[in-house]
Amino acid sequence: MSQEQKTSIFQAKTIAEARLWKQREIALIGQTLGFVPTMGNLHRGHGSLIAEAKKQCDKVAVSIFVNPIQFGPNEDFEKYPRTLEADLELCTKLGADMVFTPSVSELYSRALEQSSFVDVPEELTNKLCGKFRPGHFRGVATVVSKLFNIIQAHKAFFGEKDYQQLLVIKRMAEDLNYACEVIGLPTVREADGLAMSSRNQYLSAEQRELAPVIFQILTQLKIQVREQNISIKKALETARTDLKIVGQDKLKFDLQYLDACDPNTLEIISNDAQNPDLHPEIVFLIAAKLNEVRLIDNLKV
Numbered sequence: 288m289s290q291e292q293k294t295s296i297f298q299a300k301t302i303a304e305a306r307l308w309k310q311r312e313i314a315l316i317g318q319t320l321g322f323v324p325t326m327g328n329l330h331r332g333h334g335s336l337i338a339e340a341k342k343q344c345d346k347v348a349v350s351i352f353v354n355p356i357q358f359g360p361n362e363d364f365e366k367y368p369r370t371l372e373a374d375l376e377l378c379t380k381l382g383a384d385m386v387f388t389p390s391v392s393e394l395y396s397r398a399l400e401q402s403s404f405v406d407v408p409e410e411l412t413n414k415l416c417g418k419f420r421p422g423h424f425r426g427v428a429t430v431v432s433k434l435f436n437i438i439q440a441h442k443a444f445f446g447e448k449d450y451q452q453l454l455v456i457k458r459m460a461e462d463l464n465y466a467c468e469v470i471g472l473p474t475v476r477e478a479d480g481l482a483m484s485s486r487n488q489y490l491s492a493e494q495r496e497l498a499p500v501i502f503q504i505l506t507q508l509k510i511q512v513r514e515q516n517i518s519i520k521k522a523l524e525t526a527r528t529d530l531k532i533v534g535q536d537k538l539k540f541d542l543q544y545l546d547a548c549d550p551n552t553l554e555i556i557s558n559d560a561q562n563p564d565l566h567p568e569i570v571f572l573i574a575a576k577l578n579e580v581r582l583i584d585n586l587k588v
């Protein structure tokens with residue numbers, strides 16, 4: 288039995304197949320298309336994007352592509368979990384209509400030195416994750432731009448879990464005049480608050496037990512700043528110290544950043560006794576490593 292029959296979803300493995308499907312199933316009959324770009328190893332977080340796309344659009348396309356150019360040389364591109372069979376099943380179950388699974392060689396048909404890239408301005412890309420993952424957002428913006436051009440959806444759905452990525456994509460779509468509307472959706476969490484992520488499966492049992500501290504820290508920040516009128520500066524200092532002392536000798540968080548930012552511009556914001564005015568909207572963003580596993584999360588307050 289072929290894969291298509293088993294999962295009853297159309298799998299476009301090439302750009303030409305994806306374009307033909309779009310033409311036949313969407314353009315010719317005046318339907319609307321929602322698009323969910325992913326790197327696969329789908330979980331309930333991805334599922335929530337597919338379900339919302341299904342609600343808002345007639346048809347839904349999901350892409351599954353582990354994008355080599357958004358990984359740094361010492362990152363997890365090779366070992367990133369690839370689970371196509373299970374992913375196709377989940378897409379079918381959630382009512383997606385097409386899954387696009389291009390090859391690296393087709394999407395990047397030229398040597399990288401001869402390729403074109405999409406660079407979103409540094410004010411959005413050189414801070415937070417961008418500081419620790421040089422070239423990452425260039426890789427993300429470039430692949431999403433390619434996928435937008437191939438799929439030509441009316442709406443594309445992204446998770447707020449990758450908050451900086453969402454803003455980068457929104458900015459790219461606006462600056463480059465994509466007709467596709469970029470929609471951000473809330474983070475889906477495990478029962479203990481840990482943001483769902485394909486990388487959570489790298490965590491050992493002990494690391495997994497410690498990981499929800501990240502969301503606890505964000506929740507504590509929200510309570511201190513919004514309910515207890517503690518300044519952002521003080522609350523962040525406490526949070527950074529708390530994160531340092533939690534865990535045991537061999538199992539400690541390695542904090543990359545914990546900042547308060549404007550949710551639209553990602554400008555760092557603060558307040559203290561001298562400067563007590565509180566910004567009306569704040570997003571707290573964090574990235575921390577547990578040994579080799581890098582976890583990110585954020586909370587808008």
Ligand code: AMP
Binds near residue numbers: 331336474485
């Ligand atoms: P990825 O496969 O990790 O590249 O993610 C594909 C899309 O799913 C991105 O828009 C992510 O922000 C989104 N996503 C990942 N994890 C979650 C989550 N826990 N909740 C909501 N969306 C998520």
